Amino acid sequence: MNKFAMYGKLTAHPGQGDALVQMMLEAANLLDSAEGCELYIINVAEDDPDAIWVTELWRDAEAHAESLKNENVLALIQRCRPLIAGVEPVKLRPVGGKGI
Template identity: 35%
Template sequence: MTYVNTGSFVTQPGHRDAVVAILTRHSPQLAASGCLSYEVGVDEDHPDTVFVAETWTSASAHEQSLQLESTREAIAEAMPLLTGEMTQQHFTSVGSPLQD
């Protein structure tokens, strides 16, 4: 089973692409800390929103990743570009039709 964290961030008008650039920077530390996938997306119907879907080996691996220097730096860089409006959902995956 894996831990899944999804959410969205509303950016200050016109800053979506800057937030996407921050969130999509190559980060070998994430994989090393237990991140299995980290997908960043946009939807043209919501031009100031960034969506993120992450899968992790465990909830604790996700929690520990928030203490990585690279993660903390990315958060500090992105925060001034966000409105503070965010959503978050998390769950334990119990299976997938794509995996045995």
């Protein structure tokens, strides 16, 4: 199995969580038609509204890398940067389970 998964924790500057969530939902909409994107879910931590978790599943790592070259995705990343205080990516290699 060559699938690629990633959890990304985005920590917004205090009070900017809602604005960052809205932008990340825009990212999800952009990825609706992205080749190789199988899952892209925006989550908010119940105990911290400024902690946004993104759950991603891709056909493979190359499809994920290719998505980061899309000019609309790049523009949205630039718009998000001022809201983000920290980023913690966790890259994963799925090995099986329900939904794969």
